Amino acid sequence: MRILVPGGAGYIGSHVVRALHDRGDTPVVFDSLKSGRRTNLPEASSRGGSVPLFHGDVRDRAALDAAFAAEGPFDAVVHFAAEKAAGASMTDPQRFTETNVVGSTNLVHAALAAGCHRLVFSSTAAVYGEPRRVPIDERHPTEPANWYGHTKLAVERLLGWYGRLTPLKSVALRYFNAAGLDPAGRILHQEPAATNLIPVVLEVAAGLRDGPVRVFGDAYDTPDGTGVRDYVHVSDLATAHLAALDDLAADASTAGAHLALNLGTGDGHSVHDVLAAARRITGREIPSVVVPPRPGDPARVYASAEAARERWGWAPRHSGLDELISTSWAAYAPPA
Numbered sequence: 001m002r003i004l005v006p007g008g009a010g011y012i013g014s015h016v017v018r019a020l021h022d023r024g025d026t027p028v029v030f031d032s033l034k035s036g037r038r039t040n041l042p043e044a045s046s047r048g049g050s051v052p053l054f055h056g057d058v059r060d061r062a063a064l065d066a067a068f069a070a071e072g073p074f075d076a077v078v079h080f081a082a083e084k085a086a087g088a089s090m091t092d093p094q095r096f097t098e099t100n101v102v103g104s105t106n107l108v109h110a111a112l113a114a115g116c117h118r119l120v121f122s123s124t125a126a127v128y129g130e131p132r133r134v135p136i137d138e139r140h141p142t143e144p145a146n147w148y149g150h151t152k153l154a155v156e157r158l159l160g161w162y163g164r165l166t167p168l169k170s171v172a173l174r175y176f177n178a179a180g181l182d183p184a185g186r187i188l189h190q191e192p193a194a195t196n197l198i199p200v201v202l203e204v205a206a207g208l209r210d211g212p213v214r215v216f217g218d219a220y221d222t223p224d225g226t227g228v229r230d231y232v233h234v235s236d237l238a239t240a241h242l243a244a245l246d247d248l249a250a251d252a253s254t255a256g257a258h259l260a261l262n263l264g265t266g267d268g269h270s271v272h273d274v275l276a277a278a279r280r281i282t283g284r285e286i287p288s289v290v291v292p293p294r295p296g297d298p299a300r301v302y303a304s305a306e307a308a309r310e311r312w313g314w315a316p317r318h319s320g321l322d323e324l325i326s327t328s329w330a331a332y333a334p335p336a
């Protein structure tokens with residue numbers, strides 16, 4: 001399949017691009033390189049050619065049309081391009097609306113205009129907001145607690161309606177906490193301006209960040225008092241994207257042709273669990289200090305990923321805490 005991948009030079013997108021390339025599909029990346037990197041993409045080698053990169057912005061409809069015209073036709077689109085820092089969405093909502101809502105709408109319209117009718121969309125557990133119950137299944141109410149989650153839910157709703165009103169068929173994948181790096185060590189992506197726990201911990205371990213890891217609260221209603229999250233490896237996310245593409249290619253139905261599925265492990269790890277594993281794996285001290293909770297952080301967030309398992313037989317294979325941390329550490333550890 002020939003696949004357009006907006007945001008494919010970023011953290012998760014580059015793992016999906018690699019998985020597509022590995023199985024012989026032809027991904028073409030469309031990326032502004034705001035946070036993505038050319039170096040995340042496969043180079044030409046004895047195993048195959050490099051992945052083309054079309055430098056463009058999803059806010060620019062003409063650039064999208066140009067990419068479809070120059071690089072198409074495409075069998076499908078896998079759409080990662082977005083602003084993702086939930087905290088920033090509360091102080092700069094317009095940037096999130098423009099990239100996540102307007103950009104995604106431009107992309108859907110450009111795809112339809114080019115006759116491309118299959119799309120996989122990066123959604124998030126943030127569409128659920130404060131959990132009313134765990135594990136969170138897809139029937140859990142969607143009440144995002146930040147504008148970022150709203151922008152993703154708005155696109156999901158557009159995709160749902162367009163599944164009825166247009167020939168578009170789509171799958172929204174609601175990732176829980178993405179973590180880890182390619183187990184083969186081919187993508188050594190360091191998160192720019194990291195705020196997520198695992199990259200922050202590894203930056204402290206590598207001496208790239210001043211001060212201790214700040215543990216946001218230790219009086220939550222969890223076994224050790226720190227926040228519990230469902231960390232899922234990017235290579236497992238990549239496998240699910242391949243399954244979603246195959247599902248869209250196989251399913252001839254057009255009525256109500258939209259699906260939203262969770263991607264998580266069904267299990268959770270606390271901040272203390274992550275710190276303990278990181279100290280053991282890196283052999284570094286990794287100082288930490290407990291500070292007040294971050295506003296809006298729930299105690300426990302973890303998925304039910306039964307629906308993805310039932311539909312695709314999908315199961316995480318690389319999402320053990322040690323593999324999540326050791327594969328990420330490859331990008332931070334200084335050479336021996």
Ligand SMILES: NC(=O)c1ccc[n+]([C@@H]2O[C@H](COP(=O)([O-])OP(=O)(O)OC[C@H]3O[C@@H](n4cnc5c(N)ncnc54)[C@H](O)[C@@H]3O)[C@@H](O)[C@H]2O)c1
Nearest residue numbers: 007010011012032033034035036057058081082122124178
């Ligand atoms: N990382 C997570 O834990 C997580 C969890 C849930 C959902 N998501 C979603 O997954 C997707 C990928 O996230 P990621 O962690 O790989 O982030 P990332 O920032 O590494 O990747 C985003 C990519 O999109 C590109 N991009 C940004 N704005 C663009 C624009 N206007 N036009 C074209 N390209 C643009 C960036 O350069 C980058 O390559 C996002 O949609 C994000 O919302 C991520």
Ligand SMILES: O=c1ccn([C@@H]2O[C@H](COP(=O)(O)OP(=O)(O)O[C@H]3O[C@H](CO)[C@H](O)[C@H](O)[C@H]3O)[C@@H](O)[C@H]2O)c(=O)[nH]1
Nearest residue numbers: 086124125126176177195196197200214215216227271297
């Ligand atoms: O420096 C830090 C960073 C995080 N944490 C804690 O570590 C856990 C994980 O925090 P992250 O910031 O890594 O991730 P979140 O669960 O807050 O959110 C992430 O996953 C969500 C989906 O579950 C959304 O997609 C969101 O955009 C994305 O950043 C939380 O308990 C948080 O309080 C700390 O103690 N110290």
